[in-house]
Every structure is written in structure tokens, then in C-alpha cells.
Amino acid sequence: MRSTNLDAVATLELIIRREREIQVWCDTCRVYREFTHADLVALAERVGPQFSLIDRRCRCRLTPGCNGWNRFNFKAGVFRPMSTPEGSAAPSARDRRTASSG
Numbered sequence: 001m002r003s004t005n006l007d008a009v010a011t012l013e014l015i016i017r018r019e020r021e022i023q024v025w026c027d028t029c030r031v032y033r034e035f036t037h038a039d040l041v042a043l044a045e046r047v048g049p050q051f052s053l054i055d056r057r058c059r060c061r062l063t064p065g066c067n068g069w070n071r072f073n074f075k076a077g078v079f080r081p082m083s084t085p086e087g088s089a090a091p092s093a094r095d096r097r098t099a100s101s102g
């Protein structure tokens with residue numbers, strides 16, 4: 001089965017409207033923090049409601065001076081990473097798909 005759960009959290013608008021729980025964490029300092037409703041609204045105002053957190057990462061904002069990457073999890077029973085197989089796949093996999101369509 002595919003992980004279509006990601007469809008429910010595809011955009012900030014969906015996350016906010018459905019009140020999904022989002023968590024931000026750092027792959028370097030290992031800090032985990034709840035990404036609150038207020039955080040989501042503030043982000044949507046800045047980047048637009050159609051912005052997607054899937055396969056998105058940003059420089060660490062959880063620990064001053066940390067150069068790690070912040071990534072997002074969404075809650076579906078347990079917290080799961082907001083990433084797709086395509087997003088984390090090696091470039092060769094995408095090349096193959098492109099080649100087969102052309």
C-alpha cells in the first residue's frame with residue numbers, strides 16, 4: 001500500500017483546517033518541538049496556504065548556532081516523516097522515470 005496519508009497534510013491550508021499535529025525536529029541537535037497552530041498560521045501568512053512541508057527542510061531554528069537541518073513529522077497514530085520515496089530517492093531513480101517517458 002502507498003502512504004497516501006501524506007495527502008491529508010499536503011499543504012499548510014489542509015494541516016490548519018484539519019488541525020493535524022505537526023512536529024519539527026533537527027537531524028543534528030536532535031531537538032523535537034511541537035509545531036503549534038500559531039506556528040502554522042504564521043508560516044502560512046508568510047509563504048502562502050498552498051506551501052507544502054513535504055520533503056521540505058530548513059536550517060535549524062531550534063538551537064542557536066546549530067547547523068543541522070529541521071524536518072517535519074505529521075501525526076498519524078504516531079509521528080511519521082513528511083517525506084516521499086521520490087523526495088529521498090537517488091537521482092538515478094528519477095532519471096529512469098524521465099527516460100521511460102521520453
Ligand SMILES: [Zn+2]
Binds near residue numbers: 026027028030067
Ligand atoms: Zn539543530
